[in-house]
Amino acid sequence: MRHHRPRPLARALAIALAATLVLSACTGTDDAADPAPAPAVPADPAPDGDGTSEEEAAPETTEVVAVHLVRSGPTDFFIEPVPVRVPAFGESLSARITAAVEALLALTVYPDDELFTSVPADTTLEMVSIDGPVVTLDLTGGIVGSSGSSSQETTFAQQLAHTARVDASIEAVAVMIDGAPITELWGHLDWSEPIAVDPFILSPVTITTPLAGDEVPVGEVTFRGQATVFEATVLVTLTAADGTVVEDGFVTASVGAPSRGTWEWTVTLPGPGEYAVVAGESDPSGGEGRPPFSTSRTVIAVG
Numbered sequence: 001m002r003h004h005r006p007r008p009l010a011r012a013l014a015i016a017l018a019a020t021l022v023l024s025a026c027t028g029t030d031d032a033a034d035p036a037p038a039p040a041v042p043a044d045p046a047p048d049g050d051g052t053s054e055e056e057a058a059p060e061t062t063e064v065v066a067v068h069l070v071r072s073g074p075t076d077f078f079i080e081p082v083p084v085r086v087p088a089f090g091e092s093l094s095a096r097i098t099a100a101v102e103a104l105l106a107l108t109v110y111p112d113d114e115l116f117t118s119v120p121a122d123t124t125l126e127m128v129s130i131d132g133p134v135v136t137l138d139l140t141g142g143i144v145g146s147s148g149s150s151s152q153e154t155t156f157a158q159q160l161a162h163t164a165r166v167d168a169s170i171e172a173v174a175v176m177i178d179g180a181p182i183t184e185l186w187g188h189l190d191w192s193e194p195i196a197v198d199p200f201i202l203s204p205v206t207i208t209t210p211l212a213g214d215e216v217p218v219g220e221v222t223f224r225g226q227a228t229v230f231e232a233t234v235l236v237t238l239t240a241a242d243g244t245v246v247e248d249g250f251v252t253a254s255v256g257a258p259s260r261g262t263w264e265w266t267v268t269l270p271g272p273g274e275y276a277v278v279a280g281e282s283d284p285s286g287g288e289g290r291p292p293f294s295t296s297r298t299v300i301a302v303g
Contacts, residue, residue, distance in 0.1 A: 074291035232256035
């Protein structure tokens with residue numbers, strides 16, 4: 001069993017993550033039962049005002065991890081990956097899990113108004129241990145004495161499980177509080193056994209880039225995301241701020257349901273202003289099943 005304690009100052013550094021949400025997509029996979037975690041990638045240093053890079057001014061570099069937030073669907077809740085930039089954490093699996101989970105616990109500003117978290121405020125990570133396919137997280141702080149509904153407990157468990165799954169070998173997450181194992185948390189789930197990663201709680205369609213509120217040049221822009229949809233069909237619509245439909249149609253994801261693929265749509269923004277893209281699934285049931293899922297993303301065209 002491998003153990004890893006959070007690095008000194010890691011929590012303080014993680015609090016600044018909301019200002020550094022990454023514009024890159026989370027990589028999809030061809031198997032919905034085994035979604036591949038988003039890779040960590042080095043970030044390019046940004047030049048500062050005197051022409052020197054941040055890397056030159058401060059030698060610490062950054063990498064990318066994916067945290068998982070909650071989105072309300074038509075009849076249920078979904079978990080959605082969001083890439084964030086964190087201080088470089090090295091090559092070890094335990095260090096990467098620590099970085100990802102600390103980022104999740106610290107995140108309080110989201111790239112989309114419809115995303116939120118079920119993590120109790122001020123929850124902190126004391127230790128990560130790995131035993132084969134199971135990651136154990138020792139939590140403290142705000143989680144102590146907290147409470148929540150059935151949906152909050154379910155989504156919280158899956159936020160932890162998916163965020164800790166930085167490698168395909170990870171299958172489940174166990175939780176300790178203040179160093180002690182738990183059998184229950186908020187009275188709705190059994191925590192006496194590890195919580196398995198549930199691939200089917202992931203949003204049927206996601207838009208991973210650009211992020212909400214991003215400024216993009218007038219002209220062609222490419223929206224990218226993931227999808228688990230019937231016949232790999234993702235319905236897409238671009239509207240202007242006044243509600244005028246600029247373009248609509250569909251794109252084909254790299255693979256159809258039940259597998260999870262990636263999709264992209266290149267569209268032309270005709271002039272400066274605010275534009276919204278809606279991406280969603282079709283309704284093969286003809287209204288007999290649940291309402292089709294869709295998600296949106298607003299960007300600002302400049303230039």
